Amino acid sequence: MMDYDILIIGSGPAGQHAAWQAAHMGKKAAIIERKPSIGGAGLQTGTIPSKALREAAYLASRTGQGMREATHHARHGVMADAVRRKDMVIAQQESVILKRLLKSGVALIPGEAAFVDEHTLEVTDNNGASRRLSAEVILLATGSRPRRPSDIPFDKETVLDSTSILKLKKLPRSLLVVGGGVIACEFVSIFAALGVEVSVVDSHDQLLAYLSDDVVGVLADSFENMGVQLHMKERVVAIRKEDAGVLTLLESGKKMHTEAVLYAMGRTPNALSLHTPNAGIELDNGWISVNKHFQSSVPHIYAVGDLIGRPALASTGMEQGRTAVAHAFGETSQAMPANLPMAIYAIPEISWVGKTEKEAIREKLSYVVGRGFYKESARGQIIGDSNGLVKLIVDTQTHKLIGVHIAGEHASELIHTGQLLMHFNGTVHDLVANVFNYPTLAECYKLAALDCLHKLP
Amino acid sequence: MMDYDILIIGSGPAGQHAAWQAAHMGKKAAIIERKPSIGGAGLQTGTIPSKALREAAYLASRTGQGMREATHHARHGVMADAVRRKDMVIAQQESVILKRLLKSGVALIPGEAAFVDEHTLEVTDNNGASRRLSAEVILLATGSRPRRPSDIPFDKETVLDSTSILKLKKLPRSLLVVGGGVIACEFVSIFAALGVEVSVVDSHDQLLAYLSDDVVGVLADSFENMGVQLHMKERVVAIRKEDAGVLTLLESGKKMHTEAVLYAMGRTPNALSLHTPNAGIELDNGWISVNKHFQSSVPHIYAVGDLIGRPALASTGMEQGRTAVAHAFGETSQAMPANLPMAIYAIPEISWVGKTEKEAIREKLSYVVGRGFYKESARGQIIGDSNGLVKLIVDTQTHKLIGVHIAGEHASELIHTGQLLMHFNGTVHDLVANVFNYPTLAECYKLAALDCLHKLP
Numbered sequence: 001m002m003d004y005d006i007l008i009i010g011s012g013p014a015g016q017h018a019a020w021q022a023a024h025m026g027k028k029a030a031i032i033e034r035k036p037s038i039g040g041a042g043l044q045t046g047t048i049p050s051k052a053l054r055e056a057a058y059l060a061s062r063t064g065q066g067m068r069e070a071t072h073h074a075r076h077g078v079m080a081d082a083v084r085r086k087d088m089v090i091a092q093q094e095s096v097i098l099k100r101l102l103k104s105g106v107a108l109i110p111g112e113a114a115f116v117d118e119h120t121l122e123v124t125d126n127n128g129a130s131r132r133l134s135a136e137v138i139l140l141a142t143g144s145r146p147r148r149p150s151d152i153p154f155d156k157e158t159v160l161d162s163t164s165i166l167k168l169k170k171l172p173r174s175l176l177v178v179g180g181g182v183i184a185c186e187f188v189s190i191f192a193a194l195g196v197e198v199s200v201v202d203s204h205d206q207l208l209a210y211l212s213d214d215v216v217g218v219l220a221d222s223f224e225n226m227g228v229q230l231h232m233k234e235r236v237v238a239i240r241k242e243d244a245g246v247l248t249l250l251e252s253g254k255k256m257h258t259e260a261v262l263y264a265m266g267r268t269p270n271a272l273s274l275h276t277p278n279a280g281i282e283l284d285n286g287w288i289s290v291n292k293h294f295q296s297s298v299p300h301i302y303a304v305g306d307l308i309g310r311p312a313l314a315s316t317g318m319e320q321g322r323t324a325v326a327h328a329f330g331e332t333s334q335a336m337p338a339n340l341p342m343a344i345y346a347i348p349e350i351s352w353v354g355k356t357e358k359e360a361i362r363e364k365l366s367y368v369v370g371r372g373f374y375k376e377s378a379r380g381q382i383i384g385d386s387n388g389l390v391k392l393i394v395d396t397q398t399h400k401l402i403g404v405h406i407a408g409e410h411a412s413e414l415i416h417t418g419q420l421l422m423h424f425n426g427t428v429h430d431l432v433a434n435v436f437n438y439p440t441l442a443e444c445y446k447l448a449a450l451d452c453l454h455k456l457p
Numbered sequence: 458m459m460d461y462d463i464l465i466i467g468s469g470p471a472g473q474h475a476a477w478q479a480a481h482m483g484k485k486a487a488i489i490e491r492k493p494s495i496g497g498a499g500l501q502t503g504t505i506p507s508k509a510l511r512e513a514a515y516l517a518s519r520t521g522q523g524m525r526e527a528t529h530h531a532r533h534g535v536m537a538d539a540v541r542r543k544d545m546v547i548a549q550q551e552s553v554i555l556k557r558l559l560k561s562g563v564a565l566i567p568g569e570a571a572f573v574d575e576h577t578l579e580v581t582d583n584n585g586a587s588r589r590l591s592a593e594v595i596l597l598a599t600g601s602r603p604r605r606p607s608d609i610p611f612d613k614e615t616v617l618d619s620t621s622i623l624k625l626k627k628l629p630r631s632l633l634v635v636g637g638g639v640i641a642c643e644f645v646s647i648f649a650a651l652g653v654e655v656s657v658v659d660s661h662d663q664l665l666a667y668l669s670d671d672v673v674g675v676l677a678d679s680f681e682n683m684g685v686q687l688h689m690k691e692r693v694v695a696i697r698k699e700d701a702g703v704l705t706l707l708e709s710g711k712k713m714h715t716e717a718v719l720y721a722m723g724r725t726p727n728a729l730s731l732h733t734p735n736a737g738i739e740l741d742n743g744w745i746s747v748n749k750h751f752q753s754s755v756p757h758i759y760a761v762g763d764l765i766g767r768p769a770l771a772s773t774g775m776e777q778g779r780t781a782v783a784h785a786f787g788e789t790s791q792a793m794p795a796n797l798p799m800a801i802y803a804i805p806e807i808s809w810v811g812k813t814e815k816e817a818i819r820e821k822l823s824y825v826v827g828r829g830f831y832k833e834s835a836r837g838q839i840i841g842d843s844n845g846l847v848k849l850i851v852d853t854q855t856h857k858l859i860g861v862h863i864a865g866e867h868a869s870e871l872i873h874t875g876q877l878l879m880h881f882n883g884t885v886h887d888l889v890a891n892v893f894n895y896p897t898l899a900e901c902y903k904l905a906a907l908d909c910l911h912k913l914p
Contacts, residue, residue: 315895424881438772
């Protein structure tokens with residue numbers, strides 16, 4: 001007799017949704033959490049705190065408070081307000097999650113879990129006390145943490161990772177961001193909007209290298225307007241702490257002095273402490289490999305979320321958790337949806353669903369591109385977003401959408417309209433015939449669809 | 458031989474889209490405009506200016522600038538900035554519209570048009586010069602203006618209508634709004650957010666009487682938070698200008714002294730000067746009656762937009778213009794879409810598509826209601842909108858959506874996701890299965906859909 005039907009390790013977005021799904025299916029479920037707080041990186045150190053800070057920075061940039069002309073003191077004020085707001089949001093969300101877990105009858109067990117065998121975990125709490133728990137199904141959702149190479153002198157004050165930067169008490173005057181991916185771009189946006197002098201070092205020739213240049217161009221323009229200095233095709237050779245700030249040496253020989261450095265070059269899975277070999281699971285370069293049902297090499301042990309790699313988004317992790325649990329308890333019909341939205345909460349936001357244009361080219365698809373610009377819409381002008389873009393990638397034969405990309409304010413919200421259109425196999429003609437509220441940014445869907453019509457053979 | 462294939466009277470949203478449709482079909486089209494500017498009330502005196510002002514007021518309310526604690530001087534600053542921004546948006550939009558008209562080959566003829574006979578218009582310009590123009594098809598899109606009863610002492614300074622209030626040079630300290638409809642609610646929001654003491658007199662027992670109380674309650678809460686005083690089930694007996702401000706007498710005997718009054722009790726069609734009887738068209742209580750193809754009693758004379766009454770929205774007018782012209786030139790397959798979105802740009806916004814709950818009750822439909830609250834979503838908390846609501850009205854048998862109502866920030870944008878779902882006859886299960894970006898307000902669709910599932914038999 002096992003203790004539980006399912007043990008879930010990690011209370012982040014993937015673990016929570018796995019637990020709710022199990023409870024919904026009438027299963028006895030428990031979540032094991034090693035931190036003294038619930039929600040994982042999604043709530044505590046990653047997604048939510050950075051988005052709360054972003055909202056404050058965004059508002060500051062809209063109302064001029066955050067601009068470079070503001071005094072450093074005034075910018076500190078904005079930052080302090082933002083941190084308070086962030087802490088409030090985290091507390092409220094913790095309360096919402098906890099309530100839902102308790103209502104569902106999911107147990108919450110504090111401690112760090114390690115495999116004893118393929119059905120048994122040893123859970124050790126903060127006081128060192130440990131107990132063994134067994135379950136039919138075990139789901140790993142332990143997430144990831146910032147990658148911290150040993151030669152980078154992280155100190156939580158001047159040399160930062162994406163977790164420690166969220167706990168800064170004072171705003172640096174200058175910040176060098178190492179990396180050009182999602183997390184890097186989000187923090188560049190936040191600190192530049194708060195009036196910090198930001199520079200970026202990235203080895204690619206473009207930020208967010210997998211996206212096409214027209215989409216990334218909207219972000220690059222925004223960065224330029226905020227005075228961000230880009231150093232592309234450059235690599236960091238060394239980072240050294242100095243009396244006042246940090247010295248960063250680049251491969252090209254450039255030396256950069258800044259008050260702080262954010263090292264944002266990828267994340268590392270939280271897998272080692274699980275002792276997966278005791279369950280017969282070998283790590284794949286540190287990560288856990290799974291099949292399309294999220295089963296590891298041991299069929300009743302599932303892994304979801306950041307722990308299995310890309311896209312490593314909270315939204316996707318939630319769905320993976322739900323899908324994995326449904327599969328584990330016999331609902332085999334439930335698969336992951338085909339169209340998952342992706343979002344980058346930079347200033348402005350970037351969001352997309354379906355294929356990127358680079359993928360369409362790689363797969364030699366026959367397509368046309370239609371664009372609707374925010375500045376052509378009255379609302380784009382009202383909110384002062386002159387760079388925003390809705391881009392449709394449309395199949396030349398079927399006129400169906402292959403992908404939708406939005407770069408501009410509210411992109412993360414607007415994308416769902418295109419996503420539902422793709423879900424129903426709609427065409428560009430459905431968008432042309434649709435009546436949109438006036439004035440809205442969503443009208444850009446219609447403008448982009450009309451642009452497609454002109455180009456379709 | 459007629460001068461034009463189609464003559465369009467009025468260059469507002471309905472007229473513009475009619476003209477583009479005609480040009481698209483290869484027809485020789487002209488727009489006749491009596492004002493020295495294009496765009497009609499949609500651009501010049503109504504939709505766009507009020508939305509531009511709303512955006513400034515909204516931002517002020519988010520960042521605390523507009524709050525009651527601010528000095529009157531500071532609030533004037535916000536108002537002045539808003540007016541400048543508004544004028545810029547209008548100029549930019551004029552340029553966009555003009556460019557599209559010229560590119561399409563549509564002629565723009567200045568002057569006031571009146572029927573001579575059913576194919577001929579006499580167009581009189583500002584200098585009194587007139588000429589006659591004839592066309593196969595005539596489309597009336599002359600719009601509407603605020604209703605101004607003769608016993609209300611309008612003066613453009615203290616006793617205002619919804620056009621003159623947009624030209625105010627200084628912010629009043631107190632404002633009484635007469636009316637509880639869309640336009641009234643939008644101006645209540647704007648001036649309350651700017652820190653003006655606003656009171657409202659309306660004869661109904663609820664603002665926006667055709668909407669259900671849960672939806673309107675979100676707005677009422679926002680008004681309460683901004684200190685707005687509501688006087689419901691009250692009628693105005695008289696409005697009198699005084700040395701300092703305005704005295705308003707109510708049926709109940711109450712006397713209200715305010716610095717300014719906005720009278721927002723409906724709009725009047727711009728139909729009289731058309732001399733429609735010369736074309737054999739009698740007005741219906743001032744309005745023009747049309748069939749579902751937007752034909753008047755004379756088949757080749759069409760009327761669209763505000764001139765034909767509800768919903769009198771720019772978005773709907775555009776589509777009516779397009780549909781009418783398509784019909785006039787033989788594309789009879791093109792009908793108005795079944796699901797038109799409605800939007801009220803108050804603070805917060807309200808938007809809906811499909812039926813209201815009151816309609817569902819009246820039609821004795823079998824339905825359940827599901828609600829997703831902004832405060833349950835992380836983004837709702839991040840942006841500090843704790844009252845927002847996504848409400849789904851779902852058919853008990855088919856699980857299809859009968860209506861979607863959103864009251865909260867960005868409602869006018871978010872509604873299109875529900876609208877497309879309805880367009881494709883989707884069910885509440887499509888929303889449950891959909892993965893939404895995290896954190897977004899759009900997640901409330903999923904929360905509302907899950908709420909429905911609990912209630913469906």
